[in-house]
Structure formats: structure tokens, C-alpha cells
Amino acid sequence: MPNPRIKNEEQYAALREKGYSKEKSARIANTPDSGKRGGKASPYEEWTKDGLYGQAKKVGIEGRSKMDKKALIHALRNN
Structure with a gap:
């Protein structure tokens, strides 16, 4: 069952697999535009x-x- 507090479940799961903590993964996954690339x-x-x-x-x-x-x-x- 998806966690309603996580905005980007896919990104959260990928970060957890990389070894990030639950807190840091959630913070990154919930940041607006966190999945977008730009480098600008x-x-x-x-x-x-x-x-x-x-x-x-x-x-x-x-x-x-x-x-x-x-x-x-x-x-x-x-x-």
C-alpha cells in the first residue's frame, strides 16, 4: 500500500535501494521538482x-x- 506522505514513491524506493535513510529518502522524494534534471x-x-x-x-x-x-x-x- 502506498504511503500517502511520500509524493514520489518510485524515487523514494530507488533512494532506499541506494542505501539512503528513510528520512533522507522521504525528504528528497517530497521536494517539488526533485526528479527533474536541469543543472541551471x-x-x-x-x-x-x-x-x-x-x-x-x-x-x-x-x-x-x-x-x-x-x-x-x-x-x-x-x-
Whole structure:
């Protein structure tokens, strides 16, 4: 039975098979446009702190309000 909290079940299952945790797989599978490819986004270093904060909020990174720009970049890349 599909989990109603997972928006992209196929992607979730593929991530779990790769060894990602349930939490990280769900976070990625529930991110809007997560399955789309593009490569048009600028590197995080070129983003504003507000932009990084918004992205961190979108993917569910906790403690983001206390992070500086460098910490937000690290968290986005490693979560």
C-alpha cells in the first residue's frame, strides 16, 4: 500500500535501494521538482543567505535559523 506522505514513491524506493535513510529518502522524494534534471541553478555560494534559508526550509533542515551562510551551504550539501 502506498504511503500517502511520500509524493514520489518510485524515487523514494530507488533512494532506499541506494542505501539512503528513510528520512533522507522521504525528504528528497517530497521536494517539488526533485526528479527533474536541469543543472541551471547557480552554485550555493552565489545564493543569498535568504535564498539558502528558503531552500533549507523546503527540504526540512532543522536548526537553520541559527546557521550562517557557510553552515547553510554545508547542511544543504550534506543532508
